[in-house]
Amino acid sequence: MSTPHLIVPPVRPEYEVTPAALAGVEHEAPLPLAKRLADRAWLRKSIIAIVLIAIWEIAARAVDNDLLLPTFSATFVAFVQGIASGELIAKVGISMSVLLRGYALGAALAFVLTSLAVSTRIGRDILSMLTAMFNPLPSIALLPLALLWFGLGTGSLLFVLVHSVLWPLALNTYSGFQAVPSTLRMTGRNYGLTGMRHVMLILVPAAMPSILAGLRVGWAFAWRTLIAAELVFGASSGKGGLGWYIFQNRNELYTDRVFAGLAAVIVIGLAVEHLVFDTVERVTVRRWGVQQ
């Protein structure tokens, strides 16, 4: 449809309006209770846990064999007994003390390696070579060697723990350092920061999301390695940890106690994940808005 003449909109008068105060209209209203509850992560996770426990209980009752699969209630009783007698707590204490020492040592070494890597080219080559060589090597495979070098005892455990924490943490931290925006690096150098001060004051906080991810992965690796190592060479001088507790009770066919030992590993894992790492995340990277 073609029109012979150009269509022009009419010129309308200008006008001004002052918005009147709204009566009875709420700008903000609180969410309904159900929605607020559904927003609580702990509530959702608790429900998942209850469902899993229910499945376990039903399956165990169907199998009906305490040696193969004890029920949740039997495991719970064994767990409470272990705690009440102090045996489980002592075992956890032994494992935790070794674990924390190995973890701290591994984290410190990873920090030294990555600081070197980020400040010198040769340090970078060293880090990439070493991680490529040792990261694929399972810690347990090093255990026989560690036993030869350090004997039966804490030394060997620390050695394999450091090995399991160091490489994943170093890789994560280094990739975090590399991802720091160049503007932020230049800002730091603009303040006259160099060397270690630049790493500590600019790079570490800026790479915090990656470092925290590395610490989480390292923590899980350390647990696995420790329990496995304790299973392999058991107690040294009568001081076994959680792995030894599991191994011993399996030999004596106390399957409910084996499950209680495993449950202890899971409970500690969940506690550290939610109480330690989530808290650290909340007061750092989430607060800074660098991670959702």
Place this chain on the structure above:
Amino acid sequence: MAANPQALYSEEADRQTSMSGKLLSAKNVTLEYRTPERLVRATHDVSFDVYGADRFVLLGPSGCGKSTLLKAVAGFIEPVAGSIEIGGERVRGPGADRIVVFQEFDQLPPWKTVLQNVAFPLRVARKLGRAEARERALHYLDKVGLAKFADAYPHTLSGGMKQRVAIARALAMQPRVLLMDEPFAALDALTRRRMQEELLRLWSDERFTLLFVTHSIEEALIIGNRILLLTPHPGRVRAELNSHQYTQESMGRGEFQQSVARIHRLLFEEEAQ
């Protein structure tokens, strides 16, 4: 040949004025940077002098090396030939006597609040005590109108507010030269206009020496009292002009439009031929 920056504010004409001396000088500066495949010459034989309390603008199209030149003044890049001197001393590496305000919003460490962001360089570079750094930081935050947001984290601020924090941080350091690399380029037009006004107001309070990079002819005329025009590929000096007579009110006036047209002609006439 020193421009008279005082002429911008006519109400100050009767105030005691004194001429500033030469502060920053670039002599025959040639800059190169490396890409994986080739060596690119960013500027060739560029010379200019900045006087104290100048608002000196580096203006040119993309590829004229103006940002690279600013980074060289900041000390992030070493000239291949020529030298950059501040107060007769050669620039060797980055230092806290030249503070840069970048275009990117991520120049503020996200793990520090607004106040900590401003106070942090005062503590590490100026070695001020905690209380003193805090006080000075609050003073400059107040100057840019952000005192209310002192305890907010950068991710909660708008782009314009982040740039204000960066400006407050730079001013609090009281650098010998304040370097700005297209600080308002990523802002919307209305905010940019307000920021230009604020920058001029801050300058009339503080009389800092400013080296400002932009690719907007209008912004150069408004912000600067002196403009260095650079042509691209590689960057070379095309002209050095005065623009102290213009403020934001001049925009759209005949004289201002003539200056815009003149700069446009200077920058692009070769391409048109």
